[in-house]
Amino acid sequence: xxxxxxxxxxxxxxxxxxxxxxxxxxxxxxxxxxxxxxxxxxxxxxxxxxxxxxxxxxxxxxxxxxxxxxxxxxxxxxxxxxxxxxxxxxxxxxxxxxxxxxxxxxxxxxxxxxxxxxxxxxxxxxxxxxxxxxxxxxxxxxxxxxxxxxxxxxxxxxxxxxxxxxxxxxxxxxxxxxxxxxxxxxxxxxxxxxxxxxxxxxxxxxxxxxxxxxxxxxxxxxxxxxxxxxxxxxxxxxxxxxxxxxxxxxxx
Ligand code: NDP
Ligand code: 8X3
Numbered sequence: 001x002x003x004x005x006x007x008x009x010x011x012x013x014x015x016x017x018x019x020x021x022x023x024x025x026x027x028x029x030x031x032x033x034x035x036x037x038x039x040x041x042x043x044x045x046x047x048x049x050x051x052x053x054x055x056x057x058x059x060x061x062x063x064x065x066x067x068x069x070x071x072x073x074x075x076x077x078x079x080x081x082x083x084x085x086x087x088x089x090x091x092x093x094x095x096x097x098x099x100x101x102x103x104x105x106x107x108x109x110x111x112x113x114x115x116x117x118x119x120x121x122x123x124x125x126x127x128x129x130x131x132x133x134x135x136x137x138x139x140x141x142x143x144x145x146x147x148x149x150x151x152x153x154x155x156x157x158x159x160x161x162x163x164x165x166x167x168x169x170x171x172x173x174x175x176x177x178x179x180x181x182x183x184x185x186x187x188x189x190x191x192x193x194x195x196x197x198x199x200x201x202x203x204x205x206x207x208x209x210x211x212x213x214x215x216x217x218x219x220x221x222x223x224x225x226x227x228x229x230x231x232x233x234x235x236x237x238x239x240x241x242x243x244x245x246x247x248x249x250x251x252x
Contacts, residue, residue: 001226006030006081008061008119009088011038013188014138017214018085019046019054021222028053030078032070032088032119034060061088061115062107071122080130083225084123086116087138089156091194094149105152112156116163124176133176134225137164140246141184141237147246153194154246157182161235168234177232179224184239185211185249208251209242 005022009015011033019029023046031039031054039056047054055078059066089112092104120135127133142150143157164180171178191202217238224233242250 001026003027003082004030004078004080005083005085005225006032006057006123007085007087008032008115010042011035013190014183014186014214014217015085015087016042017218018087018221021215021218022083022225023050023052023054025222025226026050026052027083028055028078030055030057030074030081032057032059032061034058061119062110064118067115067118068122071119079126081123081126081133083134083136084120084127085136085138085221086119088115088119089138091142091150091153091190092196094194096149097151100149100151108152108156112153113159113163116160120167124171127176128174131175132229133171133174134179135167135171135176136179136181136221136224137167139164139180139182141182141239141243142246143182144237145246150246164235168232175229179233180235181217181221181224182235182237183212183217184237184243184246185209186214186217187211188214209249210240212238212240 005027007015007018010019010031019031019042023029031042033039036058039058043054043056057070059070061067092108093100137160139160140157142154143161146154161180164178168178187206191205195201220238224236
C-alpha cells in the first residue's frame with residue numbers, strides 16, 4: 001500500500017510477523033530492535049521476497065537519547081511515518097510480588113511503558129504536521145486483569161491501556177488514529193525471555209492448547225491498519241479459542 005510503517009521490536013515474534021504482513025501488503029518498513037544482525041537478516045529476507053524498502057533502525061527503546069537521535073536523524077525519505085506499531089516489550093519473571101526482582105520490574109516499566117512513550121513522543125510531531133497517522137500499541141489481556149505472578153508485567157500493560165486511551169483523545173484534532181491491541185497467548189520468544197532462557201518452563205506455557213501464532217496477530221493488526229480513513233478500531237482483544245482471559249485457559 002506504499003505506506004511507511006515503523007515497527008518496534010521487529011526482531012522476533014509479533015513484530016517480525018508484522019514486518020512480513022505489512023511488506024506483503026506493499027508497505028515500506030522501518031524496523032527496530034536491539035539485535036542489529038537480526039534486523040539485517042530480516043531486511044534481506046523480506047526485500048528479496050517483496051519489492052519494498054526496508055530501513056533497519058537498531059536502538060533500545062528505553063534509551064531516551066538513542067530513541068530521539070534515531071527518529072530525528074531519519075533520512076528525508078523516511079520521515080513521513082504513516083503507521084507506528086509500538087510492539088517492543090517483555091515480561092521478566094513470574095514470581096509473587098514479595099519475591100520478584102526489582103531489576104526485572106525496572107526493565108519491564110522502562111521498556112513497556114517509558115520506551116513506548118519515548119518512541120511515540122519522537123514520532124507524533126511529524127504525524128501532527130501531516131495531520132494523519134495511525135499509532136498501534138501492543139498491550140495485552142494481562143493489562144485487564146492481574147494473574148498470579150504477573151504483577152508488574154500486568155501493571156505495565158494496564159498503563160499501555162490507559163496511555164492508548166489518553167493518546168487517542170489528544171490525537172482527535174489531528175486525525176491520528178490510536179488502536180490498542182490486547183492479545184492473549186501467542187507463541188513467540190516471550191516465555192523464553194520471561195523465564196530467562198529456561199526452555200522447559202517456556203515450552204510448558206503453550207502445552208495442552210493451540211496458542212495464537214504471531215501471524216494471527218499480525219494479520220489482525222494489518223486489518224486494523226487497512227480500514228477507511230474515517231474508521232478506527234480503538235481496542236481489540238484477540239485470544240486463542242481456548243482462552244477467555246489472562247486467567248482461564250482450557251488445557252487438554
Ligand atoms: P518476543 O520476545 O518474541 O519479541 C519481543 C520483541 O521486543 C523483540 O523483537 C525484542 O527485540 C524487542 N525488544 C525487547 N526489549 C526491547 C528494547 N528495550 N528495545 C527495543 N526492542 C526491544 O515477544 P512477543 O512478540 O510475544 O512480544 C511483542 C509484544 O507483544 C510485547 O509488547 C509483549 O508484551 C506483547 N504481548 C505478547 C503476548 C504473548 O503471549 N507472546 C501476548 C500479549 C502481548 P530485541 O531483543 O532484539 O531488542
Ligand atoms: C502476554 C500474555 O497472558 O502471558 O502478554 O501475560 S500473558
